[in-house]
Amino acid sequence: MMQRGLPLFNRTTMNPRLSEPSTDRILTLARPIILVVILLFLFTTHASPAIHGVPQTPVALGILGEGYSTPDIVDPELVIGAVLNVTVVVDNIPPIIDASQGGLQGFDISISYNSTMLNVVDIGLRPYYCSSSDGCLYSNANENQMLILNNTIDSANGIARFAAITTDPGLRAPDAGVLFKISFKILALGFTTISIIQNVSQLYGFSNHCAQFLSYTAANATLDNRRPFRLIANPSSLLFSPDQSKSANVTVYRVNSAGDGDVTLLLSGIATTQITYSFNPRTASLNGPHGVFSFNSNLTISTSPGTSIATYHLEIIAQLSSTLNQLHQARLNFTLYVGTQPGSIPAIITPIHSPSFQGSDSNTLTTTAPRYPSLPLLGRFNIITATIAGAPVTFTQNVCGGTAPYQASWKFGDGNYTTTKQDREGIGASTSHTYAAPGPYQVNLIITDGTGQTFTTSQTITVSPIPQASPLMGTIAAATVVLAIALILAVVYIRRRGRS
Incomplete structure (x- = not known):
């Protein structure tokens, strides 16, 4: 049974016609679409700016x-x-x-x-x-x-x-x-x-x-590049009689991060069994990141009754337990006098192979060098038309840096040249030149800025000969025209037959 209301067909034309929705219904359907469009507009214009608008990390x-x-x-x-x-x-x-x-x-x-x-x-x-x-x-x-x-x-x-x-x-x-x-x-x-x-x-x-x-x-x-440790002994030398023990305090200082780790102390240079020594502690740890920059060790030296009376030149050595590389050691001369007076023999308290230069932690160089405020003068050119003999070849120049105004001197490679002016940096006015004959040509562009600074750039271009139409192409063109005329006549003939 057909529902009453607007007819489903226009009785005059018998074409289907859908019922027309009301204005309120159109607005109801359109509201979500309008809201989505507004949100997209706000998002694209504010939430997602162009890439050059994104704050750039310095x-x-x-x-x-x-x-x-x-x-x-x-x-x-x-x-x-x-x-x-x-x-x-x-x-x-x-x-x-x-x-x-x-x-x-x-x-x-x-x-x-x-x-x-x-x-x-x-x-x-x-x-x-x-x-x-x-x-x-x-x-x-x-x-x-x-x-x-x-x-x-x-x-x-x-x-x-x-x-x-x-x-x-x-x-x-x-x-x-x-x-x-x-x-x-x-x-x-x-x-x-x-x-x-x-x-x-x-x-x-x-x-x-x-x-x-x-x-x-x-x-x-x-x-x-200093040695990783620095050593100090107090006292810096010891005076003994045979069959005696004495002590000195040895302090190991961390110089740089190469000294982080377990450090072992040694006493080098004792060539007799009649002299013995010990460190307490013999090994300790240095750790700059945790604030451990030094430690003290007690050095005890003992002589036996039969120790020879002499002056012994020894070395206190501090080295990382993890390496035997001497470049990672610190050495301190330590003198032992047994039964003798020191006299004029000096006690050396600086490390062997001591640095010939000890830089300051604030070692910076003050310079009065001038500023370089100007960008360097640069130029280049592009060819924007075909390079064919007998036809104008167009060039565009781009000048950057230096000081405006600029003068562009063109040498086209065939003996011809021209000069143009440019008031500001960037892409300047185009320049055209016609080559009479085909072949390779080296084009030079010399840019001179307002201070007389110059920049030269060049390109080699190849100019092609004027294209010649071949007999085959002429035949094809003539055949195309004849075919088009024949098609037109055929269409006209068919239409007239249809009317009659």
Whole structure:
């Protein structure tokens, strides 16, 4: 039985027609959809800003000892003449968003070091010296893609400056890694700081197709290659008669973290059984992280009745129980007089192989080096049309850094040249040139900024000959026209037959 109400069919056209819902019902159905749309709008515009709107963790610059993975290098085996490699590292580089922004294009870093303790023997980012396996960010750039802006070593003042920038924005560094490496030769033992001179060091990010300054935080490195312990004996010598015992207090001090662990005391140099000794305690633990920086031990020496009357030059030795490496020991001369007076023989209380240089814990270098506020002048150009003889070839230039205004001098490689002006950095006006003949041409662009600084870049382009239509292509084109006319006539003929 058919339900009364609006007809299911329009009686005039006999087409189905659905019943029309009321306005209230439309609004009821639409409310959830409108609410979802509003929430999505709020979420996309506020909760999820574009990537360049996300607060960026500050870029971090630091120095690490190669093979140590720490900025605080403690190694008694870095003796005089040894080589220490350090890497200048960067972290939290802004991500590369697209071809116009993000990443790290270059840097200008000055390092201070104590020239009485260290000497720079090499510095750079060459692939064989600073490879991808070392984490070096620009190891894949060749000499034409990486411009070395500065490579200066001032040994007198202890400053090493290295600056480089990639001329190919496609080689911008993302994320984190090694900028360059420095090799130091050890000149002395001691404690020193290797510092980044922040008031002159710069990092070059990338935005709007050009380099830009990046703010950063910097962390310095320290080097401590002293022996891990220091010894003091009180008294520093003992005077005996045969058949006598005497004692001295020996204090062992922890110098650096290489001295953490169980430390054993020995007395070396006794060549007779008529002299005996003991330490109490003989072994004790040092632990800087837990505040244990020293311990005392009582040294007791005994002589028998038949001990020869002589002067005995002994050594008190402190060493880690876990290693017999002498570079991890501390030694103190200790003199024993049996039946003799000390006379003019001195008692030596400094360690054997004592450091020739004892650096201060606050050993930093003050420099009056000037600031480098200007970005380096760079330029490049792109070809945006086909390179065909007889047709205009269009070039666009991109100038960055330096000081505006700029002058762009073009040499097209066929004897022709032109000059254009540019008021600000970025992409400038396009330039066109028509080549009369096909072949390879080297195009040079020389950028000169407002201070007279210049930058030159070049590309070799290949100009193709004017394409010639082949007989086969002409035949195909004619056949296509004939076929189209035939189809049109056929359609007209069929329609007329249908009307009749």
